[in-house]
Amino acid sequence: MIISMDLELKDIPGQLVHALIPLSDFGANIMSVLHHHDQPTPSGSIPVQVIFELKNGRLKDIITELEKNDIRVVTVGKKRLYEEVTVILIGHIVHNDMSDTIDQIDNTGFAEVVSISISMPGINEQSSASLVINAEDKNKLIEAMNILKTVAEKKNLLVIEPIENSFE
Amino acid sequence: MKTIRLSIIGFGAVGQGVARVLRNKRDYLVHLGINLLVVAVTDSHGACIDPDGLDLRAVLQRKKESGTVATSNASSLDVIKNTDHDLVIEATPTDIETGEPGLTHIIESFKHGRHVVTSNKGPLALQYKQLYNEAKKHGVIFRFEATVGGAMPILNLAHDALAGNRIISIEGILNGTCNYILSRMTEESLSYKHVLGEAQDLGIAESDPTYDVEGIDTACKLVILANAIFEMDVMYGDVEVTGITKITSEALSLANVENNVIRLIGEVQDGNKRIMRVAPRLIPKQHPLAVGGTLNVALLKTDTAGPICISGKGAGSMETASAILSDIIVICHKNT
Ligand SMILES: NC(=O)c1ccc[n+]([C@@H]2O[C@H](COP(=O)([O-])OP(=O)(O)OC[C@H]3O[C@@H](n4cnc5c(N)ncnc54)[C@H](OP(=O)(O)O)[C@@H]3O)[C@@H](O)[C@H]2O)c1
Numbered sequence: 001m002i003i004s005m006d007l008e009l010k011d012i013p014g015q016l017v018h019a020l021i022p023l024s025d026f027g028a029n030i031m032s033v034l035h036h037h038d039q040p041t042p043s044g045s046i047p048v049q050v051i052f053e054l055k056n057g058r059l060k061d062i063i064t065e066l067e068k069n070d071i072r073v074v075t076v077g078k079k080r081l082y083e084e085v086t087v088i089l090i091g092h093i094v095h096n097d098m099s100d101t102i103d104q105i106d107n108t109g110f111a112e113v114v115s116i117s118i119s120m121p122g123i124n125e126q127s128s129a130s131l132v133i134n135a136e137d138k139n140k141l142i143e144a145m146n147i148l149k150t151v152a153e154k155k156n157l158l159v160i161e162p163i164e165n166s167f168e
Numbered sequence: 169m170k171t172i173r174l175s176i177i178g179f180g181a182v183g184q185g186v187a188r189v190l191r192n193k194r195d196y197l198v199h200l201g202i203n204l205l206v207v208a209v210t211d212s213h214g215a216c217i218d219p220d221g222l223d224l225r226a227v228l229q230r231k232k233e234s235g236t237v238a239t240s241n242a243s244s245l246d247v248i249k250n251t252d253h254d255l256v257i258e259a260t261p262t263d264i265e266t267g268e269p270g271l272t273h274i275i276e277s278f279k280h281g282r283h284v285v286t287s288n289k290g291p292l293a294l295q296y297k298q299l300y301n302e303a304k305k306h307g308v309i310f311r312f313e314a315t316v317g318g319a320m321p322i323l324n325l326a327h328d329a330l331a332g333n334r335i336i337s338i339e340g341i342l343n344g345t346c347n348y349i350l351s352r353m354t355e356e357s358l359s360y361k362h363v364l365g366e367a368q369d370l371g372i373a374e375s376d377p378t379y380d381v382e383g384i385d386t387a388c389k390l391v392i393l394a395n396a397i398f399e400m401d402v403m404y405g406d407v408e409v410t411g412i413t414k415i416t417s418e419a420l421s422l423a424n425v426e427n428n429v430i431r432l433i434g435e436v437q438d439g440n441k442r443i444m445r446v447a448p449r450l451i452p453k454q455h456p457l458a459v460g461g462t463l464n465v466a467l468l469k470t471d472t473a474g475p476i477c478i479s480g481k482g483a484g485s486m487e488t489a490s491a492i493l494s495d496i497i498v499i500c501h502k503n504t
Contacts, residue, residue, distance in 0.1 A: 162449060163450070
């Protein structure tokens with residue numbers, strides 16, 4: 001699970017380390033830290049946003065530990081959907097129960113179709129659609145893609161996926 | 169000076185290209201210490217044979233004027249079996265059902281102790297292992313750079329220039345006809361049917377385009393890469409293939425909105441995640457694989473050199489002959 005946490009630190013040296021140690025102690029994989037030094041709160045604290053992945057569910061322990069260190073936990077949000085892919089579908093998309101195709105992804109709970117644009121040239125012609133799918137992580141995204149491919153095969157739709165490798 | 173006797177089996181676009189290149193490069197080859205003598209040329213009608221070396225200009229002329237090179241009705245197989253020579257250039261049509269007549273030509277050449285250079289994909293896509301073993305058994309060299317990517321030196325790149333690297337995966341555009349169609353559809357917002365017709369008029373697509381547009385040609389080339397570079401021992405039937413016939417101009421516009429193009433990509437990857445697939449894919453416009461027109465391109469992922477990308481003309485008489493010439497020179501060097 002990907003978690004986004006807003007914290008407030010006292011504006012004295014060493015506070016950020018106090019905030020991050022409990023996270024790593026309880027097995028969180030820190031993905032990003034945004035330190036808003038330029039936007040102090042009226043009381044003079046520094047807002048910090050941390051995004052991390054946590055697989056062991058020990059969120060409560062982390063919060064307790066942070067508060068012990070005198071760090072204010074302002075909000076905890078589950079930023080679940082992190083990986084994104086755009087795919088194109090070609091075929092009789094609308095006639096083949098479009099909403100069912102989307103539901104099959106959304107019903108997983110770990111992935112969802114976040115946007116879709118359809119181009120329909122004529123009633124009996126094939127339509128084309130661009131779908132953006134988000135998922136919790138890379139593996140879940142692959143799982144969602146596999147579901148989409150299975151559904152598409154049943155409905156005789158062509159799925160065009162992006163290439164895997166970037167040139168870097 | 170080393171004299172190498174060779175035959176050209178099949179005298180169409182590629183065979184004639186080889187004859188022209190050998191004529192153009194005569195002095196250059198002599199400079200390399202190689203004296204090439206073409207002792208026989210064949211087409212579907214028969215053969216012309218001269219143990220002292222044919223006059224290639226006259227052979228090209230005769231083919232142009234009378235439609236055949238034949239001055240005798242000896243078959244290609246007769247030449248391979250009975251004419252004394254060192255190296256066979258096999259350039260007959262590709263047949264991916266049987267591999268013939270190329271398959272028999274190549275195996276008989278090996279049995280008679282002759283090295284083989286070919287541009288014919290059929291035998292390799294069907295019987296790679298057998299051919300590899302036969303060549304080894306008879307102690308001759310078998311090279312086929314021209315079968316994949318035309319002028320683009322992908323096999324030599326992987327084997328020689330990148331020696332020491334492990335090749336992790338190859339993704340590429342290996343069919344110029346499909347690439348032309350998809351590029352034109354994107355640029356002009358035209359339908360598949362319209363652009364196919366245009367490509368047929370230009371001679372870029374065959375009157376029966378199935379072999380290209382259904383991805384079969386790309387799949388054959390992928391099999392050759394899988395066997396020759398990844399030592400996979402696979403056949404045409406092992407590839408998951410989707411062609412480009414269903415691609416709509418609307419799909420290309422939707423891709424364009426996200427700064428992508430759609431191209432027919434062949435992909436081969438070894439290891440625990442074995443992949444062999446031909447399918448239309450989305451590619452960012454600025455990605456090196458997003459080439460236009462009839463170009464071919466390949467992206468090799470390597471363990472040490474990182475990604476390496478090459479692009480070039482995937483077909484054409486002289487371009488294909490260039491790949492064949494490089495194979496001939498390698499054999500001449502190894503043979504001295
Ligand atoms: N063209 C390219 O750019 C290109 C690129 C890469 C690979 N290739 C491959 O290279 C090979 C040759 O291509 P191409 O374009 O030169 O084809 P092509 O123009 O059709 O020429 C084929 C030649 O083979 C001859 N032939 C047919 N059956 C024969 C037989 N049983 N014995 C002897 N000769 C026979 C034909 O004779 P006739 O002249 O009497 O008909 C013709 O001369 C094919 O396998 C092709 O896939 C071609």
